[in-house]
Every structure is written in structure tokens, then in C-alpha cells.
Amino acid sequence: PTTVEPSSGNSSERAAWLRAELERANYAYYVLDQPDLPDAEYDKLFKELEQIEAGHPELITPESPTQRVGGQAASGFETVVHAMPMLSLNNGFADEDIVAFDKRVADALDTSPVDYACELKFDGLAISLRYEDGRFMQAATRGDGATGEDVTQNIRTVRSIPLRLKGERIPRVLEVRGEVLMFKRDFERLNARQREAEQREFANPRNAAAGSLRQLDPKITAQRPLSFFAYGIGVLEGMEMPATHSELLDWYGELGLPVCGERAVVQGAQGLLDFFGHVGEKRDALPYDIDGVVYKVNRRDEQDKLGFVSRAPRFALAHKFPAQEALT
Numbered sequence: 001p002t003t004v005e006p007s008s009g010n011s012s013e014r015a016a017w018l019r020a021e022l023e024r025a026n027y028a029y030y031v032l033d034q035p036d037l038p039d040a041e042y043d044k045l046f047k048e049l050e051q052i053e054a055g056h057p058e059l060i061t062p063e064s065p066t067q068r069v070g071g072q073a074a075s076g077f078e079t080v081v082h083a084m085p086m087l088s089l090n091n092g093f094a095d096e097d098i099v100a101f102d103k104r105v106a107d108a109l110d111t112s113p114v115d116y117a118c119e120l121k122f123d124g125l126a127i128s129l130r131y132e133d134g135r136f137m138q139a140a141t142r143g144d145g146a147t148g149e150d151v152t153q154n155i156r157t158v159r160s161i162p163l164r165l166k167g168e169r170i171p172r173v174l175e176v177r178g179e180v181l182m183f184k185r186d187f188e189r190l191n192a193r194q195r196e197a198e199q200r201e202f203a204n205p206r207n208a209a210a211g212s213l214r215q216l217d218p219k220i221t222a223q224r225p226l227s228f229f230a231y232g233i234g235v236l237e238g239m240e241m242p243a244t245h246s247e248l249l250d251w252y253g254e255l256g257l258p259v260c261g262e263r264a265v266v267q268g269a270q271g272l273l274d275f276f277g278h279v280g281e282k283r284d285a286l287p288y289d290i291d292g293v294v295y296k297v298n299r300r301d302e303q304d305k306l307g308f309v310s311r312a313p314r315f316a317l318a319h320k321f322p323a324q325e326a327l328t
């Protein structure tokens, strides 16, 4: 417990304290994976907040933990035009492709060695989250890169996605890009539930995540164990863009956004290949599916210098694993 717990006398103070306490516990459980409040205790505080809000609807705020599971089922999804397009990645497969990528980048920048941010390539759905003054406002799927579907009500139910950003450095507008995915263990449990309920099972975690996000009823999405990792940025207003991609992800962590810890900054083609080999060894032990790793020139000014060709950045490359033989 962070602050002194106010007596249950003053409803609005009590509601504010409960909200902060539930948000903190939710963050510890879903983002840090270090629960610090027993479930029974969490449920008790949650029910108390629901009761106060039922008695004082004017106290309800959109980012209250009680507002995660949205209203009634939608009839369809609105279209959202991405203020900044969500682009795709060029692929590399063989080591030579990676060496050629690094050579092109080093030549264009007239710099060697180049610093690269290396991360995992999650096998889920790319989405964009819009925050205004730190409040979650809207979520959209990637779609065709230019326009996507508004999945705000469904994304609110993803417990690891904060409804309020935390910390001191909160921008006026921030668009977070990342991946919604389902962990392997959660996928197995969901299919077991599907079997028991005599409902169709999902073929793989990616399909399960996609199917859960496309649910028109947020109450169904809320029952699906979805996760999220932030890895990119769209619109940023009211603050300077961090100088490097790795600093961007560090900042995301301070804001309370889930960022995957399996990342590194390396130098040159050999650094890329070492990262790829290291991840390849631990791939099967990861709790979620990946289909490769992603390399990005780390410095923002060097990314801007390289720009994009057609719809994919010159400064980034996905290095894919050989397709796994279809699991029987």
C-alpha cells in the first residue's frame, strides 16, 4: 500500500485511493508479472470501488479499472485513418541478406560500425494505441497500413495495457505501436476451455489473438488472455522524440507500458548475427511465438537519414527463422 488508506467516509477520496491501489496492483501483476496483492484482496477492493461508483456515477472516470470491460456489443468496427502509416518490414533470411543490409546502411550513413537495436519479432497483431495527456483514448489495428479498425473497447480489456500512463514525462499526444499476442500457455488453456464448451479450438496463438480482438462483444474479449508488447511509435506531440530507439523503449517502460526484455543494442553485421543466433537457441523456451527478430538502426537521426523505400523503412529489417515444419 502506497499512501495512507483514507477511511471509507469520503467517497470521492476513497474512490481515488481504490483506483490508484487497483492500478498499482494490476501493473505489478500484468506488466511486471510480480503480483503483490492476493486475488481475494484485489476483488474486495474492486467490488468496493464498483459500489462507490454505483452510488456516485459522477465519480466514474474512463480510466477507472471498473471501466475496462466496455459497454454493449458493437455492430461493426469503425475505420480509423492512421495519422502516421503503420509500415511493414523488409525480410532477410540468410546471413548474406543481413550482411548486405548492414553494408547498405553503413554505406548510406558513411558510418561504421552502425549501432542497431535488436528485438524479437512477435507473432501476433500489430496495433496502435493513442494516449492524450496520458489517458488511453483509442486503439486501431494495422489494417492495410493506412487505415485500420477501431478496436478501442476490446483493447481496454487487455490488462497489461495501461489506461493511464505513469511517471513524470507524459506527452500531450502519444501513439504507441506494438503487438497484441497470446502466450503459448494461455493459448493451451483457452483451447481446453473451448473444448469443454464444445466450441471450435484455435489453430495457433496468433489466430486466437486475432479472433479475440475481432469479437464484437468486449465481454468476450475480456475473457480472453491477451498480452501486449510495445515496440514502436507513431504521433508524438508535446515532447522531443528520444534520440535512439533503445531510449524510446526505456521511456515506455517508465510510462508503465509492457516492453519485452529480450532486446539489445549491437554493432555491425556480426552483432546482428550473434543476436539472431542467441535468440534462435532460446526460441522454443520463450513463453510466446516469434517468427524472427527485428533489427533497427538505433539512432533516430540516422533512421531519418535513411528514410523508407515504398512502404518499408530502409533502416529496419526482419530476420526470419526458417518456417517450422507444420506441427502434426
Ligand SMILES: NC(=O)c1cc2c(N)ncc(C(N)=O)c2s1
Pocket: 087, 088, 089, 119, 120, 121, 122, 123, 124, 126, 179, 231, 232, 294
Ligand atoms: N511491421 C513492423 O514494423 C514491425 C512488426 C513487428 C513485430 N511483429 N514484432 C516485433 C517488432 C519489433 N520488436 O519492432 C515489430 S516491428
